[in-house]
Amino acid sequence: MNIAILKMGTIRKSVSEDYDVLLIDGIGLSTDHFTIIDVPNGNELPYDIELDGIVISGASKMLTDEFDWLEPLSEWLRYFAKKHVPILGICFGHQIIAHAWGGKVLDNPNGIEVGTKQIDFRKEVKNDQLLKEYYPVINAQVSHVQSV
Template identity: 40%
Template sequence: MSKIFILKTGAARPNITEKHGDMDQWIYQGLNSEQVEIRNVLMGDALPELSECAGAVISGSYHMVTENLDWSLQLEDWVRQAISREIPLLGICYGHQLIAKATGGDVGFHPNGVEIGTVQINKTKLAESDKLLARLPQTFSAHAIHYQSVQRLPPNAVRLAENSFEANHSFRIGRCAWGVQFHPEFNDDIMRMNVQNLKETLEQSGLNTHQLLENIQPTPTAAGVLATFAELVFEQR
């Protein structure tokens, strides 16, 4: 039976996992489907056979795409093969950047540093007809935390969302491969704990962590992207 595979590329900090579980579990819950299997590619799990893959979600990570780690480069090759077969993909944060890099885009450190907290994101006009993002309002709140970003989209990519900090918050390649820089799997407490964990570093870079924490709010609209993706995967079968 074909499944959606969650390809785990990172782990949350221990104080977060003790309270909320780990990244793959948040994604699993958001997909709202029983036909899901988790592969921890960071820890050496084999990538799924394309023939058994109905779709895949590539998680976020504390690693950077530009580290070019062996497992990450292998995943890039797998992504290219999956896209060539039109297997639905959703990349989140690290996964978003990895899909972009795998298909000819440029990834690097954002010149303005980190984007973190609950942020406002705007859809582009092309997102109105996009199967994944069409249901979202023109402007929506989402959680974000990233130091690197997609600095140049791959050739033929469709830009779907942006804000004043990040020009490429979402894109699509072909018919069914998407990247989202934001985190639909985060709830507000996970976002809050991430800010608290980075408090000293953020303040050293001039950010007001008190204000960041004050601005954190639930983001149920952005969270719906995961369930929508699962619906699209099984509609396509």
């Protein structure tokens, strides 16, 4: 199994482990099951790789800022989606997925959202391999300014 973790930023060591370490620990597989791609720092987006999944980390960035890697990354994600590779985006990663498929990311008209938020899942989640155990609702910790 090979899961690509797209590391979209870094976390200060005084606060926590970095995004890739947190994701690997959370997924619970050994490190040899992961390919870490540090997109903002110029790591190549490989097309000649077999992937079983892609996880896009969060970041302290805003998608409305301009990034020279955003369009090549969007194209790369669409390529693997056509190959039916599952893609999960967390926070900033979710915004990248939305952008790649034509969605809009804007400042939340209600301002900053911080704290515990109830997330109600659509009924399709009942059959989702990753999220079905959380159906129909989950309480999640959130901290963001922008939304899809």
